[in-house]
Amino acid sequence: MKTILITGGAGFIGSHVVRRFVKKYPEYKIINLDKLTYAGNLANLHDIENSPNYEFIRVDIVDAEVIAGIFNKYRFDGIIHLAAESHVDRSISNPMEFILTNIVGTVNLLNAARTIWENNLANKVFYHISTDEVYGSLGETGYFFETSSYDPRSPYSASKASSDHLVRAYFHTYKLPIIISNCSNNYGPYQFPEKLIPLSINNIRNNNTIPIYGKGENIRDWLYVEDHANAIDLLFHKGRVGETYNIGGNNEWKNIDLIRKLCEIMDQKLGRAEGTSAQLITFVKDRAGHDIRYAINAEKIQKELGWNPSLQFEKGIEKTVEWYLANEEWLENVTSGEYQKYYEKQYIKR
Ligand code: NAD
Ligand code: DAU
Numbered sequence: 001m002k003t004i005l006i007t008g009g010a011g012f013i014g015s016h017v018v019r020r021f022v023k024k025y026p027e028y029k030i031i032n033l034d035k036l037t038y039a040g041n042l043a044n045l046h047d048i049e050n051s052p053n054y055e056f057i058r059v060d061i062v063d064a065e066v067i068a069g070i071f072n073k074y075r076f077d078g079i080i081h082l083a084a085e086s087h088v089d090r091s092i093s094n095p096m097e098f099i100l101t102n103i104v105g106t107v108n109l110l111n112a113a114r115t116i117w118e119n120n121l122a123n124k125v126f127y128h129i130s131t132d133e134v135y136g137s138l139g140e141t142g143y144f145f146e147t148s149s150y151d152p153r154s155p156y157s158a159s160k161a162s163s164d165h166l167v168r169a170y171f172h173t174y175k176l177p178i179i180i181s182n183c184s185n186n187y188g189p190y191q192f193p194e195k196l197i198p199l200s201i202n203n204i205r206n207n208n209t210i211p212i213y214g215k216g217e218n219i220r221d222w223l224y225v226e227d228h229a230n231a232i233d234l235l236f237h238k239g240r241v242g243e244t245y246n247i248g249g250n251n252e253w254k255n256i257d258l259i260r261k262l263c264e265i266m267d268q269k270l271g272r273a274e275g276t277s278a279q280l281i282t283f284v285k286d287r288a289g290h291d292i293r294y295a296i297n298a299e300k301i302q303k304e305l306g307w308n309p310s311l312q313f314e315k316g317i318e319k320t321v322e323w324y325l326a327n328e329e330w331l332e333n334v335t336s337g338e339y340q341k342y343y344e345k346q347y348i349k350r
Contacts, residue, residue: 003029005076007061007109008083010040012191013129016229017080022048024233029053031074034083035060035101038338043330044190061105064112071112080236081109082129084160087194089346091156092288102159103166110170117176127179127236128167132221132248133157134182137291144182145297146244153289164244171242179239181231183247184296187316188225189323193335194342196220197317200259201324202331204266204277211347214286216256219293223249224316227309234305245304248296251313256281261314265321284347 004025009018009032022030034040036058048054059066061083083105085091085098110126117124135144136151150165152158170176187195193202200210231247239245253261263277270277301307311319324331335343 001027001029002077003031003074005031005033005074005079007033007079007081008040009056010034010036010042010044011082011086012039012044012188013186013225013228014082015044015190016188016225017082017232018045018054019048020226020229020233022051022054026053029055031076032056033059033061033070037085038342039086039192041190041334043333061108062100064108067108067112068115071116075116076113077124078236079109079113079126080129080232081106081127085156087192088133088154088156089194089287090342091154091159093345095155095159098155098159102156103162106163107166110166110176114170114174114176121175121177125177125179125236125239125241126167126170127181127232127239128163129232130164130180130182131157131160132182132184132246132294132296133291134161134164135294138293138295140293143295143297144246146182146246146300153291177241179235179241180244181235181239181247181301182244182296183228183231184221184223184249184294186225186228187222188320189327190330191225193331193339194346196255197258197262197320198324198331200262201266201321202335204263204280205270205325205328205331208280209282210259210263210277210280211282211284212255212259213284213290215283216254216259217292218255218290219252219295220255220258221248221250221252221295222258222313222316223247223251223309224311224313224319227311230310231301231307234307235301238305240304245301246296246298247301247307248298249309249313250296250298251309252293252295253313262317262321265318269321269325
């Protein structure tokens with residue numbers, strides 16, 4: 001039996017990865033390490049929490065001593081590292097949390113892996129989950145390739161870029177077996193409603209305005225979260241050690257077009273007259289340093305491992321809306337308390 005560590009497993013993408021691994025690999029013991037910040041929620045894993053091959057440990061990856069102790073106890077065979085502060089707007093108002101978790105936390109995990117694997121690196125892998133934002137911002141044309149130079153422009157992307165560099169440095173310096181993937185924007189069930197799509201769904205549902213930064217002309221490349229989890233599964237098992245892989249949806253949308261599409265679907269699902277939800281669209285002050293366009297070239301993972309996004313966006317977004325409307329209790333729970341204070345600071349007081 002292999003023991004696999006997944007960090008950040010109570011978050012959005014992490015919960016999909018944990019669920020997939022617990023169900024698909026009964027021969028693995030899956031250990032989920034998560035601090036349970038505002039973004040981590042054990043309700044995301046309710047359906048698998050009693051599985052015999054699953055264990056949750058609440059821990060802050062910034063605490064080097066505790067991390068070393070856990071690694072020493074469990075002697076992990078593989079690591080999939082997703083724990084991070086992940087929201088760009090929060091990184092603009094409070095960068096230090098991002099430096100601590102995304103950089104210091106990652107180095108703590110690298111050091112702990114190095115210590116337990118020192119004499120036996122065979123069949124081990126430290127798989128670091130990263131973002132396309134490390135490559136910066138594109139103009140109207142072009143794509144991010146694995147060879148594109150790094151040009152992060154927000155405290156979030158700079159902290160992720162820094163962690164990528166450190167992960168690569170441990171490969172070159174200490175021969176630590178690593179893999180990195182850089183993915184585009186994910187969407188789907190269990191995404192915290194601070195991010196564009198679930199925030200808009202929640203606001204439309206409550207008849208609140210939909211805040212669009214600037215003119216809504218920024219472009220993102222959207223991927224359904226389970227397609228990302230599938231890519232992570234493939235790379236963890238079959239990716240080449242020392243390599244970086246880009247993952248993307250080949251699915252670029254201007255924010256305003258995406259939100260108009262979402263409004264149409266919400267009108268249908270809520271039984272509202274066509275055009276009702278779109279009236280909630282409100283243009284607000286732009287995000288500082290707002291990256292114009294992200295677009296991923298994902299040919300490497302497609303050619304090497306045959307990975308492709310499985311879900312067409314129109315289907316994926318409809319499925320996502322249906323999930324949020326069927327899980328209003330989840331939405332209510334995560335948008336009470338602290339969320340209200342965040343929302344007010346981010347959208348009402350500025
Ligand atoms: P998320 O914010 O939903 O979840 C992050 C998880 O990490 C939470 O469960 C949180 O409790 C946990 N965490 C935060 N700080 C921690 C700490 N100090 N110690 C232990 N746990 C901690 O994030 P997400 O959207 O699921 O993103 C997961 C990973 O994927 C991140 O590394 C992110 O950079 C990367 N990524 C995200 C996207 C996206 O579109 N969401 C795209 C590409 C890459
Ligand atoms: O590209 C991958 C990245 O995608 C991940 O690394 C990040 O963790 C993830 O948060 C996401 O970053 P973005 O900044 O692209 O996602 P967000 O949902 O915050 O914003 C998407 C776009 O919508 C962006 O152009 C900003 C805009 N936006 C966002 C919010 C929250 C708005 O116009 N209004 C909003 O209220």
